Amino acid sequence: MNLTIILGALELGGIFAIMSLGLYMSYKILNLPDLTVDGSFTLGCAVSAVFTAHSFPYMSLIFAFIAGTLAGIVTGILTTKFKIMPLLAGILTMTGLYSINLAVMGDKPNVSLLGCSTIFTPFDSFDPYHKLLLIGFFVLLICLFLYYFLRTQLGLALRACGDNEDMVRASSIDTDKMKILGLAIANGFVALAGAIYTQHQMFSDISNGTGTMVIGLASIIVGLTFIKKDKISYQLFAVVFGAIFYRFILTIALQLGLPSGYLKLLSAVLVVLAIASTNITRRKRKC
């Protein structure tokens, strides 16, 4: 493995760490399996591609975040106000988003950004570390935000909401509002990750988001298997670590000659292994 490959893995790991941090909000904090992410990741890609093509690379991040937030709000309203199961609500939003994503990209299945300037362009002088530095900065920023937010009174209420809904309602907290807020933030970060991914890869594809949920889950579960601490700071670090670790496994597999088409299968198997390993050890301890 040479430096380019290691850097590439770290960069992608960082981008997917942002996505995983979003998923951590919905999957871990709110305890909602949110499948919207497959759609909102692509939504971030699409929005980012369009804005970058019109040379607004930085603006694109903001708008991608907002678009993702809206997608999360839709799923939130479906689950809370219309009482649709969270899993199904996510699938519904994701399915609907497919058409919206196509429309955003001007009814084309992919958009190339070759020759466009991206968020990375102004830092070209630090080549080859400029991408990693910028992505690392974003990861740090989001970690700090979540670290602060989850320890506020509002964050506390949000965490309690995923822990015991009855108790939260009895404490005069609107659980519906909490879920919508949580899903909005989660999908906002997922779309942001999609936006950065698009500018990193210099193209956006309608199928970019397929399997995002599994990648995020893999990162969270792998990370939390290595770092078993309950403190928020450790958990956030575990998610970032998991995302990068996971990306390295994929990179190594590719280097060993695994055809890239098998990556999704590898992701799925990895999630199964991670979950199974924790559960099997737990059963052993019980006996």
Add this chain to the structure above:
Amino acid sequence: MLELQDISVIFNERTVNEKKALSSVNFQLQKGDFVTIIGSNGAGKSTLFQVISGAVLAKTGKIILNGKDLTSLPEYKRSRFIGRLFQDPLKGTAPSMTIEENLSLASQRGKHFSLKLFSHKHKQEMIDALKSLDLGLENRLEAKVGTLSGGQRQALTLLMATYVTPELLLLDEHTAALDPKTAQKVLSLSSKLIEKHQITTLMITHNMEDALKYGNKTFIMKDGHIIAYLEGETRQKMTVDELIHLYSTSTQDYNDKILLR
């Protein structure tokens, strides 16, 4: 003051399973009243609590608490004024959060959940409150609530429900899942807190002794009606056997006479 006017609740309306859970329930309580409610399963006791707390909406009638019309207020808004304890001790606390975090949430009842950072500012207050439980929890503020026993969790829930003094407290068989000794401890703790803060309280119980021992009023429920109101001198002079007799004659429910004690 709590007032229920002509409250009716119907489940599965216009189906074969239609069930009138409450039919025209009326009563008025003064501030500080402590009512014990007895009645067999399906008498509508829990439905009464659900309709007061907002988990179930009334088909007809009005619920008024201290001049506020609660009838169409959503559940979470009502819980600004109403504290609740359930039979299941696991229901009232968040297991993967610490005692301090749980109490901190309880202390925010009725306030806006702000972006202010969670702080240990009120630690001493919490320690003092936990000391009053006399369960040794005051040294375990950092412990996850999930590691506490059922009795400890129910006692903590009681503390949380009364941490910001509610205008009304609903106790739904809150000691039924605890062992007899812990149950008595939690019960006496409840009545101590209720007396101290003069909280209007409704308590469901299946224990006739407790029904007389605690509170100043007793309701007997059957088939969605309150069929007997006991208060004042009649209640004070009543023995447990008399209550059992009254209960079984008025509800025509003789079968579980022995179990009622």
